[in-house]
Amino acid sequence: MTKKKAVELTLYRYAGKYLFFRIKKRCKECDISYVILQRLMTEQLHRKPVSLRIVPWLDNFWKIIWRGGWHAPILTVNGKVFSQGRVPEIPKLLSKIGEILNDTSLIQPGEMQTEKATSAYKESEIIVYFSPACPHCRQLLEYLGSNGIKYSGRDVTISESARQDVERLTGRLTIPVVVIKGEIIKGFDRKRLKNLLGISADDEKPVKLDSRNIIPHFTDTQLSKIYQKAKNVLEKNQLKGWTMPSNRLYPHLWNWDSGFISRGYLHYDPERAYTEIRSLFRGQWSDGFLPHIIFNPEYTHHFPGPDYWNADNSGKVPSGIFTSGISQPPVHATMIVDSVKLDPNKERALSFLKEIYPKLKKLHDFYFTWRDPEAENLVSIVHPWESGLDNAPLWDEPLAAITDTSEWALSMQEKYDEIAEQGERPKRTYIEKYSYLIENLYKNNYDWKKISENHPFIIQGVLFNSILCKSELDLGKMAETLGYDASIHYERADKIKTAINKKLFDETEGIYYNFDLKHQRHIKRDTIFSYMPLFAGIPDKDMGEVVLDTLRTHCFCIADMDCVAIPSYDMCQVDFEGEFYWRGPVWVNINWYIAQGIRQYGEVELSEWIENSLIALADRYGFYEYYDPDSGRGLGEKDFSWTAALVIDLIAQKLRK
Ligand code: GLC
Numbered sequence: 177m178t179k180k181k182a183v184e185l186t187l188y189r190y191a192g193k194y195l196f197f198r199i200k201k202r203c204k205e206c207d208i209s210y211v212i213l214q215r216l217m218t219e220q221l222h223r224k225p226v227s228l229r230i231v232p233w234l235d236n237f238w239k240i241i242w243r244g245g246w247h248a249p250i251l252t253v254n255g256k257v258f259s260q261g262r263v264p265e266i267p268k269l270l271s272k273i274g275e276i277l278n279d280t281s282l283i284q285p286g287e288m289q290t291e292k293a294t295s296a297y298k299e300s301e302i303i304v305y306f307s308p309a310c311p312h313c314r315q316l317l318e319y320l321g322s323n324g325i326k327y328s329g330r331d332v333t334i335s336e337s338a339r340q341d342v343e344r345l346t347g348r349l350t351i352p353v354v355v356i357k358g359e360i361i362k363g364f365d366r367k368r369l370k371n372l373l374g375i376s377a378d379d380e381k382p383v384k385l386d387s388r389n390i391i392p393h394f395t396d397t398q399l400s401k402i403y404q405k406a407k408n409v410l411e412k413n414q415l416k417g418w419t420m421p422s423n424r425l426y427p428h429l430w431n432w433d434s435g436f437i438s439r440g441y442l443h444y445d446p447e448r449a450y451t452e453i454r455s456l457f458r459g460q461w462s463d464g465f466l467p468h469i470i471f472n473p474e475y476t477h478h479f480p481g482p483d484y485w486n487a488d489n490s491g492k493v494p495s496g497i498f499t500s501g502i503s504q505p506p507v508h509a510t511m512i513v514d515s516v517k518l519d520p521n522k523e524r525a526l527s528f529l530k531e532i533y534p535k536l537k538k539l540h541d542f543y544f545t546w547r548d549p550e551a552e553n554l555v556s557i558v559h560p561w562e563s564g565l566d567n568a569p570l571w572d573e574p575l576a577a578i579t580d581t582s583e584w585a586l587s588m589q590e591k592y593d594e595i596a597e598q599g600e601r602p603k604r605t606y607i608e609k610y611s612y613l614i615e616n617l618y619k620n621n622y623d624w625k626k627i628s629e630n631h632p633f634i635i636q637g638v639l640f641n642s643i644l645c646k647s648e649l650d651l652g653k654m655a656e657t658l659g660y661d662a663s664i665h666y667e668r669a670d671k672i673k674t675a676i677n678k679k680l681f682d683e684t685e686g687i688y689y690n691f692d693l694k695h696q697r698h699i700k701r702d703t704i705f706s707y708m709p710l711f712a713g714i715p716d717k718d719m720g721e722v723v724l725d726t727l728r729t730h731c732f733c734i735a736d737m738d739c740v741a742i743p744s745y746d747m748c749q750v751d752f753e754g755e756f757y758w759r760g761p762v763w764v765n766i767n768w769y770i771a772q773g774i775r776q777y778g779e780v781e782l783s784e785w786i787e788n789s790l791i792a793l794a795d796r797y798g799f800y801e802y803y804d805p806d807s808g809r810g811l812g813e814k815d816f817s818w819t820a821a822l823v824i825d826l827i828a829q830k831l832r833k
Contacts, residue, residue, distance in 0.1 A: 181227040183254060183273050187213055188240055190248035191806045192232025193755070199234050204350055206249040208307055209263045212333045213251075216266065220282065226273060232807045263332075263339055302327040305342045305353040313352040316364040322381040325373055327354075391785045392792040396831060402795050403827045409799045409820035410440060415472070418455040422801065422813035429456060429470040431504035432564050433818050436765055439511040440821025443828040446519040450528045453512060457535045459499045461492035463624075464542030466506070467499035468561060484614065490622035501617050502559045505643040506543070509536050513650040516657060529654055536651055543644060544668065546624035549693070553671040554636040554679060555644060556693055558627060559613045560606075563637050567606070567758040569701045569745060570637075574692050575609045578632045582608065582615040634693040638680055639705040645672040646712035673714050681719070686726040702730055702746035704766055710773030720777040727774075733805065734782065741767050741789040743805035754804045755811055761802035764790050764819045768826070787826050794823045 189210060190203035210230060217228050233240075233248040240250055240257070247261035253272055258264060274282030304320065304327050306313035320327050330338040332351055342353050345360050354361040356372045370380060394402070413420045420426055421433045434456040441449035459470035471482050482498040493499055512532070519525035547555040557563055560571040613633050620626045628634065652665030680688045682698060687706045689698040707727055709715055715723055731747035733739040741762040745752050754760040767786050775783035793803055793810075799819040800810030 182225040183227070183276050185213065185226065185228045186252045186255075187228070187230050188233040188236060188245065188248050188250040188252075189230060189807060190233055191804075192234035192236070194234045194237065197234065198753075199232075203248060205261070205263050208333060208339075208351075209249040209251065211307055212263065212266060215333060216270075220270060221273070224273070224277065224279070224282075226277075230807060232804070232809065265336055266334075267336065301355075303355045304329050305332055305338055305351055305355075307331065307333045307351050313364075316352045316354065316369075319364070319366065319369070319381075323373070323375055323379075391781070392788045394788070394791065394795075394830075398795075399791070399827045399831055402791060403824060403831075406440070406794065406799060406820040406824045406827070407444065409815045410437065410817060410824075412815055413817045417451050418470075419452060419817050420472075421818065422816050425813055427475040428472045429459070431456065431466055431468045432507045432765075435507035435511040436818035437821045438508075440817075440824040442512065442515060442518045443824055446515065446521070446525065449512065449515070450524075450532075453508060453532060456508075457532065458494065459497050460494070460535060460539065461490065461499075462494075463492050463546065464538035465492070465546075465622075466503055466539050466542075468502050468504040469500040471498040471500075473498065480611075480614070484611075486618035487622070489618045492622065501614065501622055502562045503557075504562060504564050505640050506536075506539055506647050507643055508539075509647040509650040509654065510643070513653055526658070530658055533651070533654055533658060533660070536647075536654075540644070540648060540651065540665075540668070546628075549628035549634070552636075552679065553668075553675040554641055554691070556628075556634045556636050557640055558617065558631055558633060560610065560633075563635075563640060565639065565703075565705060565744075565758045567756070568703055568705065569749075569751060569759055570690055570699050570703055570705070571606075571635075572701075573699060574633055574635060574694065575606055577695060578609045578612060580612050580632070582612040632694060635699070636680065636691040636693060637705075638676070638688045638690055639708045641672055641676055641680070642708040642712040642714060645669050645676070645714060648672065649712070673712070676709055676714050677719070681715075686722040688723075702749060704732060704742055704744050704770060707770055707773060710777055711769045712773075713776060715777075717777075724774065724777055724779065737782075737785050739805040740793055740803060740808040741786055741805070742770055744802075747805065754806055755809075757802060757812055760805065761811055762793070762805050763802050764794075764822050768822045787830075791823055791826055794819060799823065 187206075187209055189206040191199050191206070193199070213228055213230075217226070233250065237246075240246075240252070243252070243255070243257055245252065245257040245260050249263070250260040251258045251264045251269070253269070254276070258269065258272065270282045274280060302320075302325065304313075304317060306317060306329060317327075317329060330341070332338045332342060342351065345355065346353055346362055350362055352362075352364060354369065356369075359372060361368050361372070369375075370377075410419060413423055418429045418434065419437045420428065421430050426433075434452050438449040438452045441452060456470065457466070460466050467487070480500075482500075485499070485501045487493050487499050487501045490501065512529075515525040515529060516522055543555040544553075547557075549556065560566055560568070560575070563570070613631070616631055617627060620630070646669075648665045648669035652662040652669065655662035655665060676688065680691060680698075682689050682700070685700070687702075688709055689700050689706060691698055707723065710720065710723060728734050731749075731752075732742050733747070734742070739747070739762075743752075743754065743760050744758055744763055744766060745760045747754075747760070752760045767790055771783040771786035771790075774786075793800075793808055797803065797808055797810040799815055801812030801814075801816040801819065803810055
């Protein structure tokens with residue numbers, strides 16, 4: 177348990193959900209309060225016994241309403257309402273904290289004391305009210321700066337009087353606000369600015385987003401501490417020879433999880449990375465297929481366990497091993513391709529690559545041989561869980577089209593109710609479809625040819641094929657390192673790339689969509705997985721620009737960097753759910769891919785924002801399975817291995833730089 181601090185601040189932001197209500201709008205006062213308080217914590221309150229908790233108001237409104245708090249943002253000091261409905265007055269707050277702590281040093285910081293309440297500005301003056309955390313503000317300042325316009329900037333996060341001015345001028349607290357010759361411009365309205373300032377079209381300098389103030393920064397010492405915490409998570413989840421995704425809900429060995437986990441180990445204990453991958457491939461079937469779960473024989477109560485999968489029906493499972501009967505995205509070649517570079521013992525790394533290369537090749541061969549029924553160089557999945565994105569909105573329509581149900585759908589539902597927190601896990605209606613699909617697989621004895629002919633769910637996924645494409649490239653690199661002929665891998669990568677661009681790219685929308693082979697249609701859902709081809713270098717430069725434009729115009733927080741990292745589903749979709757797994761939350765593995773992808777197409781700052789935000793999330797809230805994009809609250813499993821492993825990877829790269 178964490179020690180109670182003498183002063184506990186709690187900020188209730190306008191966010192969250194209650195029963196069927198969900199807050200989707202942002203509240204500027206809440207955002208500003210958040211920035212101010214975070215800043216106070218790292219500046220004036222650093223080393224003081226003060227804690228700050230940010231909570232979504234609607235989830236917690238009943239806790240606060242009986243104390244008189246009903247209008248977010250609500251700030252409480254040791255449980256008592258200090259302010260509500262507006263940004264808290266910082267000088268008063270500091271004095272209050274000073275009183276409780278008997279600490280006279282907590283006087284108002286310089287600017288707030290000295291700044292006069294400006295009610296009158298000079299007619300000729302240009303005043304900009306801004307907050308450093310607001311991207312439109314920074315764009316505006318950048319625009320004025322690069323066009324040689326002189327202005328006085330007033331930061332509403334540190335100046336009480338600036339906030340009062342804004343409220344008086346606009347009737348509410350909205351930023352940015354520009355006052356030019358008595359005219360008030362709300363927001364970054366380039367056209368009006370241009371007119372009022374008399375900037376001609378020829379002279380106008382465009383704006384470049386400068387996100388220095390938004391990107392969280394860490395010192396090397398801070399990074400090393402977070403790195404250590406991440407290592408502790410992997411330590412905690414480790415069993416003999418492999419690592420559980422988490423020790424409550426996921427006590428077995430999961431396919432793509434182990435790939436990500438090995439990437440983390442590679443940085444500080446390469447031998448363990450190799451052992452992780454070896455353990456996973458112990459479960460490889462004779463046809464090359466790699467199951468999504470290798471069961472831990474010591475946990476017999478997990479559901480759905482080996483009895484439900486009937487993997488033995490296939491006659492292809494290695495003896496003495498229990499596995500599921502579906503796979504997951506083949507991330508492994510990419511995760512371990514840097515072994516020789518990262519392992520100080522080069523000989524050991526080479527001998528591992530030599531051992532694992534044929535198994536990886538066999539896995540990739542499997543996909544091309546058995547999962548590309550139309551011979552299009554696009555592999556398909558036969559269950560939503562094979563995508564790794566179990567509950568994504570992508571599967572809604574294909575699942576809805578399945579009308580059959582399985583013999584054991586009911587028992588599966590009951591078990592699910594027992595083990596999973598309702599609300600954050602799959603909807604009951606889908607569970608019977610999931611079970612039906614599994615039943616069809618084992619009734620066909622995992623005969624992939626037959627399955628491709630009679631199975632009701634066969635999807636060519638963007639994420640899956642992008643990951644396979646990149647893995648082929650990395651397998652090619654591995655082959656070269658080992659002195660083998662790499663051409664088959666580069667050729668295959670090239671073929672998948674062409675096929676993705678040809679079949680999965682929607683020219684009108686400027687984005688990639690999954691294709692439902694059974695119903696012969698694209699699945700037009702605006703998920704972040706549509707952007708995975710960037711990671712594998714699939715679009716050429718021009719197409720990449722188009723894809724990035726699409727990303728910018730959708731609600732993935734790209735334009736304003738105004739959520740904690742990139743959500744998994746477009747936040748403007750009516751069925752976006754920020755806390756429901758794969759239907760909105762931030763996932764570290766997906767953000768890790770997106771950050772690398774957009775960097776390759778020139779979005780360096782944005783990519784840095786994502787990567788540093790992931791580290792900040794882990795630091796602030798812990799190593800969760802996923803996070804609420806609005807509040808940053810950790811969701812799902814705590815101490816989740818792939819979150820820890822990929823944060824290790826990000827930090828290791830930063831420290832090396
Ligand atoms: C969930 C995720 C899946 C992951 C598994 C174990 O089922 O959707 O991607 O592999 O948990 O962490």
